[in-house]
Amino acid sequence: MKAVIQRVESASVTADGRKAGSCGMGFLVLVCAVRDDTDGDARLLARKTAALRVFSDENGKMNKSVLDIGGEILAVSQFTLCADVKKGNRPSFTEAMEPVMAEELYELFCAELESLGVKSVEKGGFGADMKVKLVNDGPVTVLFDTAVWRKKWKLEFCI
Numbered sequence: 001m002k003a004v005i006q007r008v009e010s011a012s013v014t015a016d017g018r019k020a021g022s023c024g025m026g027f028l029v030l031v032c033a034v035r036d037d038t039d040g041d042a043r044l045l046a047r048k049t050a051a052l053r054v055f056s057d058e059n060g061k062m063n064k065s066v067l068d069i070g071g072e073i074l075a076v077s078q079f080t081l082c083a084d085v086k087k088g089n090r091p092s093f094t095e096a097m098e099p100v101m102a103e104e105l106y107e108l109f110c111a112e113l114e115s116l117g118v119k120s121v122e123k124g125g126f127g128a129d130m131k132v133k134l135v136n137d138g139p140v141t142v143l144f145d146t147a148v149w150r151k152k153w154k155l156e157f158c159i
Helices: 039-051 099-115 146-153
Strands: 002-015 018-023 026-032 062-064 072-077 120-123 130-145
Touching: 002 039, 002 072, 018 026, 018 072, 018 120, 026 039, 026 099, 039 099, 039 130, 039 146, 072 099, 099 120, 130 146
Parallel strands: 026 072, 072 120
Antiparallel strands: 002 018, 002 026, 002 130
């Protein structure tokens, strides 16, 4: 799975013209399921997201996680993170997982965040036309890709 994690003061999303979700201090997570992803990818991504230490401690160092600060998460599905522009200028999305399975992994990712103790996890509208508003904090933006972790550490996902 791929994710763009942005530290925010606040964020909100409307889906098909209606408010879908919002969060206060915490993360806006744009998340995409890739064709070969498994439940293990969703769980690992959730654990890494919840444990990501990019919030300031008493000394001004990025040393606290969203769990440590009692922060919130707004998770927005975004299949365009799989865009491939190797050929030409029009992106190909062939690496994106088919929608039914992708939604299952997206929902698992969100449920896993909740089970890990994230104070509030809200969602956008899966597959909907969405408008996202955010107040970026820092800005701090981190990219995650579970396929890179699998290659680097030769991880097997049998969770």
